[in-house]
Amino acid sequence: MEKIVYKALKADLHIHSIYSKYKDDLGIVGNCSEDDLSILVNKLNESGVNLAAITDHDYFSYSMYEKFKSFEGTGSLIKVLPGIEFSVGIKNDENAPKCIHIIAIFDDADSIKLKRIETDILKLNNDMIDYYNEGNLYYTEEKFISILNRIGLNVILIAHQKGSVNSSTVQDNDLNSLGVNTFNEYLASEVFDALEFKSMKNGLFNNLFAIERNKNYEIVRFITGSDCHTWSVYPKHDLLSEDNKYKHTFLKCLPTFRGVCMAITDYSRISLSSSLFSTDERKLKLIDLDINGNNYNIPLSNGINAIIGDNSIGKSLLLHKITNYEYLDDDNIKKGYEQYLKDKNIKINNSISPSMIYKFDGQGNIRKRFETNNETDNQVFLQEKFPIEPSKDEYLRIINEQFNNLYSCLENKFQYDNEYKKLITLLMINDSIKRKNISVNKLSFNRKKYDGFVRIDTYLNKIINSIDDPNVQVNNGLMSDDVTKINEFKNFLLNIKKKYNQLSKEEKKIYNVKTGLNSGIDDFSTEMKNYKDALENAKDLFESNCDEVADTISKLLIYKSNIKSFEFNITSDINVDVSELRYGEYNFVRRFKNVKTINNEYLDSILRRAFVSRFKLDSTSITEKELLDAIKNDNKIPDLKPLEILKSKINNVISDDFSVESHILKADQEVYSTLSNGMNSTIYFDIISNDNQSNGIYFIDQPEDDVSQTSIKTNLINDFKKMSLRRQIILITHNPQFVVNLDVDNVICLSKDNYGEIVINSGALEFQDDNTSILNIVAENLDGGIESIKKRWKRYGKNIEFNKRR
Amino acid sequence: MEKILNLIKEDEKYKILIDNDSIEIVDLKIDSQMVFDKIYSLLPIDDNYIKITLKTSLTNKEDKIIFDQISSMFKKIDCAINKQIKVSKE
Numbered sequence: 001m002e003k004i005v006y007k008a009l010k011a012d013l014h015i016h017s018i019y020s021k022y023k024d025d026l027g028i029v030g031n032c033s034e035d036d037l038s039i040l041v042n043k044l045n046e047s048g049v050n051l052a053a054i055t056d057h058d059y060f061s062y063s064m065y066e067k068f069k070s071f072e073g074t075g076s077l078i079k080v081l082p083g084i085e086f087s088v089g090i091k092n093d094e095n096a097p098k099c100i101h102i103i104a105i106f107d108d109a110d111s112i113k114l115k116r117i118e119t120d121i122l123k124l125n126n127d128m129i130d131y132y133n134e135g136n137l138y139y140t141e142e143k144f145i146s147i148l149n150r151i152g153l154n155v156i157l158i159a160h161q162k163g164s165v166n167s168s169t170v171q172d173n174d175l176n177s178l179g180v181n182t183f184n185e186y187l188a189s190e191v192f193d194a195l196e197f198k199s200m201k202n203g204l205f206n207n208l209f210a211i212e213r214n215k216n217y218e219i220v221r222f223i224t225g226s227d228c229h230t231w232s233v234y235p236k237h238d239l240l241s242e243d244n245k246y247k248h249t250f251l252k253c254l255p256t257f258r259g260v261c262m263a264i265t266d267y268s269r270i271s272l273s274s275s276l277f278s279t280d281e282r283k284l285k286l287i288d289l290d291i292n293g294n295n296y297n298i299p300l301s302n303g304i305n306a307i308i309g310d311n312s313i314g315k316s317l318l319l320h321k322i323t324n325y326e327y328l329d330d331d332n333i334k335k336g337y338e339q340y341l342k343d344k345n346i347k348i349n350n351s352i353s354p355s356m357i358y359k360f361d362g363q364g365n366i367r368k369r370f371e372t373n374n375e376t377d378n379q380v381f382l383q384e385k386f387p388i389e390p391s392k393d394e395y396l397r398i399i400n401e402q403f404n405n406l407y408s409c410l411e412n413k414f415q416y417d418n419e420y421k422k423l424i425t426l427l428m429i430n431d432s433i434k435r436k437n438i439s440v441n442k443l444s445f446n447r448k449k450y451d452g453f454v455r456i457d458t459y460l461n462k463i464i465n466s467i468d469d470p471n472v473q474v475n476n477g478l479m480s481d482d483v484t485k486i487n488e489f490k491n492f493l494l495n496i497k498k499k500y501n502q503l504s505k506e507e508k509k510i511y512n513v514k515t516g517l518n519s520g521i522d523d524f525s526t527e528m529k530n531y532k533d534a535l536e537n538a539k540d541l542f543e544s545n546c547d548e549v550a551d552t553i554s555k556l557l558i559y560k561s562n563i564k565s566f567e568f569n570i571t572s573d574i575n576v577d578v579s580e581l582r583y584g585e586y587n588f589v590r591r592f593k594n595v596k597t598i599n600n601e602y603l604d605s606i607l608r609r610a611f612v613s614r615f616k617l618d619s620t621s622i623t624e625k626e627l628l629d630a631i632k633n634d635n636k637i638p639d640l641k642p643l644e645i646l647k648s649k650i651n652n653v654i655s656d657d658f659s660v661e662s663h664i665l666k667a668d669q670e671v672y673s674t675l676s677n678g679m680n681s682t683i684y685f686d687i688i689s690n691d692n693q694s695n696g697i698y699f700i701d702q703p704e705d706d707v708s709q710t711s712i713k714t715n716l717i718n719d720f721k722k723m724s725l726r727r728q729i730i731l732i733t734h735n736p737q738f739v740v741n742l743d744v745d746n747v748i749c750l751s752k753d754n755y756g757e758i759v760i761n762s763g764a765l766e767f768q769d770d771n772t773s774i775l776n777i778v779a780e781n782l783d784g785g786i787e788s789i790k791k792r793w794k795r796y797g798k799n800i801e802f803n804k805r806r
Numbered sequence: 807m808e809k810i811l812n813l814i815k816e817d818e819k820y821k822i823l824i825d826n827d828s829i830e831i832v833d834l835k836i837d838s839q840m841v842f843d844k845i846y847s848l849l850p851i852d853d854n855y856i857k858i859t860l861k862t863s864l865t866n867k868e869d870k871i872i873f874d875q876i877s878s879m880f881k882k883i884d885c886a887i888n889k890q891i892k893v894s895k896e
């Protein structure tokens with residue numbers, strides 16, 4: 001047999017055989033005789049059942065049990081236990097006896113006592129069960145206790161509670177048919193080791209009930225039982241049953257009565273799933289060591305391994321050595337350990353790397369830590385426990401999409417405004433001016449006439465100049481009459497010249513006037529020509545302006561059609577994720593600073609915070625200037641357009657809203673700063689026991705040193721149980737609570753034999769063989785061990801013998 | 807749909823009559839913002855086509871010149887609008 005539990009046992013402790021015929025219809029159990037056992041065993045193997053018991057009504061057939069037991073080891077079936085389903089009249093709330101069915105599973109260690117049940121205790125009377133109860137078909141409570149005492153075997157009692165405990169319809173023979181008060185009394189007093197249900201649904205309700213009504217819900221344990229009466233249809237009740245949803249219970253125990261007893265009496269060992277431990281690969285499978293040449297392969301459980309033993313025997317050394325002294329700073333201690341190993345001729349052959357380790361809390365470390373209570377240390381510890389930040393990408397995408405719609409809307413409006421301004425006043429031309437245009441011809445001028453007068457003047461001047469002074473010619477004999485005549489002729493010529501000079505001047509004057517006029521006409525013509533060009537230009541300008549206006553109007557049509565009254569349009573609320581990691585009663589929360597729900601109201605609130613108070617955005621009428629005035633006047637960047645300033649402003653608001661805040665809540669109250677300033681070991685264990693973020697093995701050396709006895713009972717036991725579902729734990733302890741109440745999966749005891757040599761025993765609490773009983777070892781080696789085990793082992797008739805050594 | 811606009815002259819001032827409204831032309835100046843506003847009010851909501859036609863009963867040669875210019879302007883606008891309607895509809 002294995003020393004520790006590697007695999008959960010699939011159990012069914014409630015199966016009937018033909019010997020239930022004294023109570024039930026023979027028709028449904030008729031084919032369940034000893035000769036038919038192979039049918040049952042095949043069915044059990046098909047279902048993968050490892051542990052089973054035939055529990056007939058108020059009757060026990062040893063031969064049936066013996067034959068059934070002979071199938072152990074065939075297929076999945078490992079263990080068969082003896083059992084009876086008793087009918088017991090228990091007084092209800094009205095003090096009237098009510099028949100309840102109680103499954104009793106007996107210790108199989110004493111076959112003589114088992115045989116006596118059939119021959120001496122539950123004898124048939126005229127082939128009928130004798131209840132000694134005035135014709136009632138059940139035992140009285142007193143008779144039932146007397147029967148158990150007479151049987152004299154350790155027994156596990158499982159009360160019938162097939163129906164949902166809070167159902168309005170109470171089923172016959174269920175424990176809750178006794179009434180609420182009696183039911184609760186029985187739960188609280190733990191008379192029964194467990195309650196049995198059948199359907200998953202009822203199991204769920206039963207567990208919920210247990211949690212709601214009994215804060216200390218570990219006192220209530222529910223298991224399933226098939227109650228099969230017809231083996232051929234196992235796990236159904238009988239041929240007429242329709243329920244196909246039966247789920248077996250898995251028990252974390254060795255396949256022994258003691259193992260089953262310990263499993264049934266500890267809620268953490270019972271499950272509807274076969275999974276016992278975390279799937280984290282970071283586990284140490286064994287400790288391989290040699291002592292004086294003897295090799296010990298100590299198997300380690302994937303759950304909780306408790307190392308116990310005398311002081312200074314080497315327990316802490318063992319932890320430090322297998323972790324390569326990675327967590328030991330004191331070289332002197334290390335040297336001392338190595339010397340001890342040498343002296344005792346101990347070789348530890350395997351070790352693990354830090355990457356396999358979640359945490360190593362050496363002896364006294366926790367006390368030391370909380371004595372100083374350094375705020376920075378606390379913060380580092382706490383910060384490691386926060387969940388990863390919630391992702392904001394998708395939320396920002398949604399929000400930005402909405403705001404981009406707003407920006408497009410505003411941009412369109414501003415583009416519209418700008419285009420609209422381009423619509424100029426068009427100036428038409430009155431083209432009639434052109435048609436009334438005066439065309440002026442230049443004056444002609446006859447120059448020939450003027451030139452003739454100029455030539456006559458030249459001719460006359462030539463003649464006049466050629467006439468010498470006649471008075472000079474007197475000396476040459478010219479006569480005075482002739483002198484006179486010549487002078488008269490000259491004067492005549494001068495007069496002619498004068499006449500033509502006058503004519504020439506007149507012509508010249510006409511020329512000058514005409515030239516002036518023509519010059520004016522030229523100027524006029526030039527003016528007229530320019531005037532005509534301006535008209536053409538104006539005409540062209542009008543045409544091109546018309547083109548531009550048409551083009552602008554074309555754009556405006558689009559902008560105008562897109563101008564609309566903007567509203568955010570998120571159709572349903574989007575709840576924003578909060579990252580939470582719960583460590584017991586501490587909730588580590590990472591959430592966004594100022595946003596819980598994304599909806600239109602939230603988006604409006606972003607806008608409100610970007611704008612001055614009381615500003616109401618109307619996207620159909622707002623201008624860029626109005627927008628600029630409306631944006632809150634802090635850090636406006638002058639060179640940016642108003643819309644860009646708004647975008648920047650809104651992005652800042654969103655960014656601030658989505659900044660991540662860290663909180664630690666206890667009962668919805670913020671305790672982050674309180675914890676940073678003052679942690680204690682209870683909080684520490686609360687938090688790390690619930691840490692499912694980091695994998696690896698947890699090593700702790702004497703956790704009891706740092707916590708009060710009360711706190712161990714009320715907090716730490718549960719903390720370590722929870723932690724063991726997530727990781728392998730290897731702890732050293734001297735406190736029996738950390739072994740028995742914690743219900744560790746493996747006890748490793750280092751002790752010295754009579755010769756002072758170190759010996760190592762290990763195994764599950766229930767493990768016992770010819771040489772070793774782990775419970776005995778715990779009792780012997782831990783102060784208060786016996787008391788703890790007795791408290792744990794307190795059921796009806798459960799006895800354990802201790803050989804306390806000291 | 808087709809919208810007929812009318813160019814008239816009152817007190818020596820030109821006016822374009824649009825349904826129950828009008829655009830006044832002062833000193834041969836025509837306000838294109840006003841034109842856009844009026845035209846936009848004429849646009850069909852569902853129809854994907856509009857024809858804007860300017861008519862007049864004025865026969866004077868001078869009036870004709872004015873009419874021609876305004877008519878030309880509306881033709882350009884009409885063309886741009888319908889092109890845009892077509893584009894936006896597609």
